[in-house]
Amino acid sequence: MGIFDFISKDKKESLDKGLEKSSKNLFSKLGKAIAGKSKVDDQVLDDLEEVLITSDVGVETTIKIIERIEARVARDKYLNAAELNEILRDEIAALLEENNSQDVTGFNLPVDKHPYVVLVVGVNGVGKTTTIGKMAAQYQQMGKKVIMGAADTFRAAAVDQLKLWGERVNVPVVSHGMNTDPSAVAFDAVKQAVEQEADVVLVDTAGRLHTKVNLMNELSKIKRVMQKIIPDAPHEILLVLDGSTGQNAFIQAQEFTKATDVTALAITKLDGTAKGGVVIGISDQFKIPVKYIGVGEKVGDLQPFVNRAFVESLFKE
Numbered sequence: 001m002g003i004f005d006f007i008s009k010d011k012k013e014s015l016d017k018g019l020e021k022s023s024k025n026l027f028s029k030l031g032k033a034i035a036g037k038s039k040v041d042d043q044v045l046d047d048l049e050e051v052l053i054t055s056d057v058g059v060e061t062t063i064k065i066i067e068r069i070e071a072r073v074a075r076d077k078y079l080n081a082a083e084l085n086e087i088l089r090d091e092i093a094a095l096l097e098e099n100n101s102q103d104v105t106g107f108n109l110p111v112d113k114h115p116y117v118v119l120v121v122g123v124n125g126v127g128k129t130t131t132i133g134k135m136a137a138q139y140q141q142m143g144k145k146v147i148m149g150a151a152d153t154f155r156a157a158a159v160d161q162l163k164l165w166g167e168r169v170n171v172p173v174v175s176h177g178m179n180t181d182p183s184a185v186a187f188d189a190v191k192q193a194v195e196q197e198a199d200v201v202l203v204d205t206a207g208r209l210h211t212k213v214n215l216m217n218e219l220s221k222i223k224r225v226m227q228k229i230i231p232d233a234p235h236e237i238l239l240v241l242d243g244s245t246g247q248n249a250f251i252q253a254q255e256f257t258k259a260t261d262v263t264a265l266a267i268t269k270l271d272g273t274a275k276g277g278v279v280i281g282i283s284d285q286f287k288i289p290v291k292y293i294g295v296g297e298k299v300g301d302l303q304p305f306v307n308r309a310f311v312e313s314l315f316k317e
Contacts, residue, residue, distance in 0.1 A: 011303055012313070018295020019313040022276025026055055026314065030085060037081040040073050044081055048088070055274075056246040058281030065091055089315045092280055096307040099283045106291065106304025107138055109200060110235070115147075115193040116200045117226060117233040119186075121219065121260065122240035123252055124207035127268035127294060129158055131240050132202045133165030134302040135292075139200050140169050147196070149189030149203035150175040151182040151222065162204055169299075182206060182218060187225040194229055203234070215259045238291065240266045241282065244273035253286050262286075268294035271301070276314055279305075 016023075033047035045066055052062040068091045069084075109116045118135075122128045132148060139146045148171055152158035156178040166173035174189040186203050193201040205222065208215075226233040239262040241249040249267070256262055265288050270276050283290050290305040 011300070012309060014298075014301055015293075015295055015303060015309055015313045016316055018271035018293075018301065019276050019310075019316075021272075021274040022055070022270065023314055023316050025274035026051070026277070027085075029055065030088075034081040034084055040069070040081055040084060040087075044084070045070065045073075048084070052277065055277035056281065057277040058247070058250060058285060061095070061281040061284040064284065065095065068094075085315060089311055092314075093307060093311045095284055096280065096311065099287055099289070107135075107142060109144070113232075113235045115190075115198045115230075116235050117190060117193075117230060118200065118202050118236045118238055119205060119219070119222065119226075119234040120202060120238045120240060121205050121256055121262070122207055124155065124158075126207070126240050126242040126245075126252070128152075128207055128240040129161045129165070129204055131266050131268060131292070131294065131302060132162065132204055133169065134294075134299045135202055136165065136171045137169040137299040138302070140171055144199040145196065146171045147189055147193045147198045147201050148173045149185050149201065151185040151189070152204045152206045153178055153180045153182050153185065154206045154208060158204060158207075183221045183225045186222045187228065190226050190229045190233060215255075219260045236264055237262050238264045238266055239288075240268060242269050243267045243275055243278050243293075244269040246273075246275040246278055249278055249282060250285065253282055253288075257286060257288070262288055264289055264291040266290075266292040266294070266302070267305075268302075270294060271296045279310065 029051040033051050034044060037044050049062055049066050053059060069087060120128055120132050136146045136148055148162055148166055150159045150162040150173055159175055159178055163173050174185060174192055176185050189201055189203055237260055239256050241252055267279050270293055279290060292302055293305050295301050
């Protein structure tokens, strides 16, 4: 089955370009690790471990990948060092398949959830509001009726930014302005979506990593008021992480998964960094599906995450 069965040609080109820095970084390090080696020995494995850790895959996930490669070396007895790229690609693809067991449906909406309510969480500066705007634009392009809720009421910039996105993509934004009750905004956004028979509701939330208790209480309250209108809302809690922060993205994921039931991840800003390996580690460590990745500035550069396409682009020489 070809890669284009999963992702269009222009999306693949955008993905290749967005992961170019990560790919070059990985290949240059791999090249050094196997230089002058004819087989995969302990020294190559030690060097490979360093390559993966310094590519932001994370220690635990790196150990897991090394153990898989060791098992293959033991099974196949003799592995050519030149084959290491292909073996590594296979094992990373297999690991991503396990953690994102099915390629996440991206912008497809479940037929039995109408409107489909998405609560978007994440710290300030990770591209949360931009991600919501790009999601709204793509749903709009698909002919879906979208409503956005500006429930990050602690920053005037966040409310204004979402309103700008609303104007730009012609999507209504429910806003009560700054320093208002976030849960009241979420309530009104969901209520309006039901009344107007919208297909999807995207609700922005405050990104301050204040104490976990406050964050937990705030998100719990938002969920409770949504449920007064739609008992099983939100249908998705999407955590947005900035891929360019590398290991810091792991810490943010830890904080937010403790504070609320995160069900999907969006990893942004991968085009400006060589830290694309962070996607592999976060997917493996948190067992939460990576649903979207951001690989550029354009609206279409927020892409549904497709395991095979991602690995192909990361290992593109």
